[in-house]
Amino acid sequence: MLLDTASLYFRAYFGVPDSVRAPDGTPVNAVRGLLDFIGRLVQDHRPDELVACMDADWRPHWRVELIPSYKAHRVAVEAEVGPDEEEVPDTLAPQVPIIEAVLDAVGIARVGVAGYEADDVIGTLATHAKGPVDIVTGDRDLYQLVSDARQARVLYPLKGVGTLAITDEAVLREKYGVDGPGYVDLALLRGDPSDGLPGVPGIGEKTAAKLLDAYGDLAGIMAAVDDPRSKLTPSQRKRLDESRAYVAVAPTVVRVATDVPLPDFDPALPIEPRDPATLDELAAQWGLGGALQRLLSTLHA
Structure with missing residues (x-):
């Protein structure tokens, strides 16, 4: 325990x-x-x-x-x-x-x-x-x-x-629609005011879960941003694109160390x-x- x-x-x-x-x-x-x-x-x-x-x-x-x-x-x-x-x-x-x-x-x-x-x-x-x-x-x-x-x-x-x-x-x-490792992606997309994590504007918990369900993981979601054929809404595509700098570093911050x-x-x-x-x-x-x-x-x- x-x-x-x-x-x-x-x-x-x-x-x-x-x-x-x-x-x-x-x-x-x-x-x-x-x-x-x-x-x-x-x-x-x-x-x-x-x-x-x-x-x-x-x-x-x-x-x-x-x-x-x-x-x-x-x-x-x-x-x-x-x-x-x-x-x-x-x-x-x-x-x-x-x-x-x-x-x-x-x-x-x-x-x-x-x-x-x-x-x-x-x-x-x-x-x-x-x-x-x-x-x-x-x-x-x-x-x-x-x-x-x-x-x-x-x-x-x-x-x-x-x-x-x-x-x-x-x-x-x-x-939440995710497993343990998937919770990291959900948490960083959603953000957490209590930890000072801004998240991606306009993407709350439910939207984050739907995106993860559709595209698998954070890498899949960001690949969809660059794919004009993906079914991201224009607003989602724009906000994710503008949040690339945050998305690039957030996994390291949100993921707990295991070593x-x-x-x-x-x-x-x-x-x-x-x-x-x-x-x-x-x-x-x-x-x-x-x-x-x-x-x-x-x-x-």
């Missing part, structure tokens, strides 16, 4: 009241919510291995070089948080180091690689896994990793993590805490007793 950790702690932060605080008054709603999320996921799905994948670089330079608008709207005012740092709620950012320390003390593998997003870590692990893979994320971009052949599917949280939309190839085809140089780590789900003393200190300092006990009881079961 691969966790898109930031996606989950954002959901925890907004799903658990910020009145949930440590003894010193510091909000710990994201920390406690994430611990409960992980406990519920382990309880419901019993994975043998679990990896909390992290954003060591949430906006890699190599992606920004290709599409400067990539996640640009998420960059906070430099004077407030420093250059090119992601704008996150004031009371969430201080909770991230606590989350990292707790995961380490519990013994849950936490993997992030400089220059890459969590999506890229997930892409590398999912692509090279030897057995079934469940990817837990609220990010539709990771639908591109869905593969029945590799037994890779996405578990998309609908309400907490107790209700998950299980996405396999059949679901992708029914909902990230990963550090050594142990993905085995721990039965006992790796560092009980540190975990006790963290539990006392941040008021995590109940959430931690629930998680540890589930891991030990």
Whole structure:
């Protein structure tokens, strides 16, 4: 089981009241919510291995070089948080180091690689896994990793993590008309304002799906632009033609990396805490007793 950790702690932060605080008054709603999320996921799905994948670089330079608008709207005012740092709620950012320390003390593998997003870590692990893979994320971009052949599917949280939309190839085809790799072409044509991807003007999700159905893939669509006999409408032909520069680089930006140089780590789900003393200190300092006990009881079961 691969966790898109930031996606989950954002959901925890907004799903658990910020009145949930440590003894010193510091909000710990994201920390406690994430611990409960992980406990519920382990309880419901019993994975043998679990990896909390992290954003060591949430906006890699190599992606920004290709599409400067990539996640640009998420960059906070430099004077407030420093250059090119992601704008996150004031009371969430201080909770991230606590989350990292707790995961380490519990013994849950936490993997992030400089220059890459969590999506890229997930892409590398999912692509090279030897057995079934469940990817837990609220990010539709990771639908591109869905593969029945590799037994890779996405578990998309609908309400907490107790209700998950299980996405396999059949679901992708029914909902979007594409398979996993085809989702990259669909996503870049459609665009994604939340990631600063402009897409091709005038081509939304339904139109993109119809074009992919008619011409196979992005290369087939662009070949149709140059074929006067193709059935593209004049408007579609014009907009695709004008978007050639974007279409040329977007696949590299949208497609997750599958060759990230990963550090050594142990993905085995721990039965006992790796560092009980540190975990006790963290539990006392941040008021995590109940959430931690629930998680540890589930891991030990």
